[in-house]
Amino acid sequence: MAGGTTDPGKPELSRTAQRTKNAVMESALALFKERGFDSVTIEEITQRAGVAKGSFYTYFPTKSDIIVEEFRKIDAFYLYWADGNLRRYKTAKEKLSAFTRAQMKYVRDVVGNHSLRILYANQVIQPGTGKIITAEDRHWVRIVARIIAEGQAAGEFRADLDASRLAVLFNRSARAVLLDWCIRNAEFDLVKEGVFFMKDWIMRALEKEE
Secondary structure: OOOOOOOOOOOOOOHHHHHHHHHHHHHHHHHHHHHOOOOOOHHHHHHHHOOOHHHHHHHOOOOHHHHHHHHHHHHHHHHHHHHHHHHHOOOHHHHHHHHHHHHHHHHHHHHOHHHHHHHHHHHHHOOOOOOHHHOOOOHHHHHHHHHHHHHHHOOOEOOOOOHHHHHHHHHHHHHHHHHHHHHOOOOOOHHHHHHHHHHHHHHHHHEOOO
């Protein structure tokens, strides 16, 4: 997912503008990785990207908005993968397992441990509660809710709670694995541990009692 995501409330960027935005994002994320979020200035970001300082504010109101954009890119991958792959699986359990594997693989191999730590740290220190990492309208939540609703309709999953509520709880649990991977500096295989945790722990909480 090299490019930015499309916001339904904003017009699409021209190719030139998208290249500039991508250059700013790549420059910022590289600098954050090298020196940490707080020590990097906007001027340093634009100098490294080879664009005018004013170009930064064309695409990002603040430095933290780069973090938000990176979460949107991650969510865009989740949606792209789900739309192209979920139909291959018959049961809701199989779909959740496959989606979790794809999610963890993308975070491990594309986002990376260091970048994820920066994303999480930024979201923790930002004031307020309306943060993208926990937003319930994210593609991540909607995809899981859709799968759980299918499982409820098929009698695979418990139906005492709404699918949307179960999806929030499911993702909160999955986020614990991602956070632990950050704290432990990638000392365990995120894909292997994430799928195991989902199948042998979270899934059992979703299953319908006999």
